[in-house]
Amino acid sequence: MVDKARYTTETISDWHAWTPKLFSFRTTRPDGFHFVPGQFVRLGVEKADGTQVWRPYSMVSAPRHDYLEFYSIVVPHGEFTTELARLGGGDKVMVNKVPLGFLTLDRFEGGGELWMLSTGTGLAPFISMLYEADAWRRFEKLVLVHCVRESVELAYRNVIPTLASDAGVPELAGRLVYVPVVTREALPGVLGHRVTRLIEGGELEAHVGLDFDLERSRVMICGNPEMVDDTHALLKTRGFALSKRAAPGQIAVEQYW
Structure with a gap:
């Protein structure tokens, strides 16, 4: 379980399926969240049993956008993406407050x-x-x-x-x-x-x-x-x-x- 002080809970505002296994989605952007293009952030989803699963995702969106956008693939039997793929507009994901990465x-x-x-x-x-x-x-x-x-x-x-x-x-x-x-x-x-x-x-x-x-x-x-x-x-x-x-x-x- 990740300390709640380290993340915010955001709402999925848009969902786009590129193929049956590839999709992108947008979420609301946390207040005060800043990043450099190329960085990533850890996203979390909550499973039916109440446990959390976290994975790193690079931002597709730009720092100037008022949303965050991510691009994902459904990994067969993947613990995180299986849960994520079930979500849609209005559902919630957790976003770590601190972006990371060196691909800048x-x-x-x-x-x-x-x-x-x-x-x-x-x-x-x-x-x-x-x-x-x-x-x-x-x-x-x-x-x-x-x-x-x-x-x-x-x-x-x-x-x-x-x-x-x-x-x-x-x-x-x-x-x-x-x-x-x-x-x-x-x-x-x-x-x-x-x-x-x-x-x-x-x-x-x-x-x-x-x-x-x-x-x-x-x-x-x-x-x-x-x-x-x-x-x-x-x-x-x-x-x-x-x-x-x-x-x-x-x-x-x-x-x-």
Whole structure:
């Protein structure tokens, strides 16, 4: 049981099913809740027996929004998502008062291009960043890679083209390169292999028209833990290093646990 002083109880205000297993939802925003795009917060649900289950979720919404938005997948037999998927508008979730995480733009110094590599619901923090003008103004190119199994899982694909305007910088819309990747369908013009394979073979760089460059490239990775670890290890062989407060590098990843 989490101390009640550490969380608020919020109301689900909107619910959207992308597929039978993928959904996003909005909640009321706690008074005084502040976060940096890319951060996450722990959400809690109460089970029928009165016990609580908590899991970390990145914010999809921007700090300026008057709601919080989250993107989730139903994990088969998952203790948390099974309960969460039963909820809907008007239902309650618990939101920890303190946001956490290091997948934020202040991890980096310099750089001309920002690569945002995601799988599945790992897209969430990058949408939050692109809702804000900072990323658009800071980098000359923004490469958003979203890798899924089937095309129906390309959530937010209709929102992504509007993000520059939403951020108040429509004139910078051309800086974004959106790269959908679908591994279990063959689609014209769409890459079809896992992120690591696309990097290993040079296909991703060729498709985007940019190279992973130590001086110019800054890389954020979020999604399946195996993909995060493998992509980090692959880029490390090219000389890329994890960015730390005391030693700025070129890579930022999220560790939820």
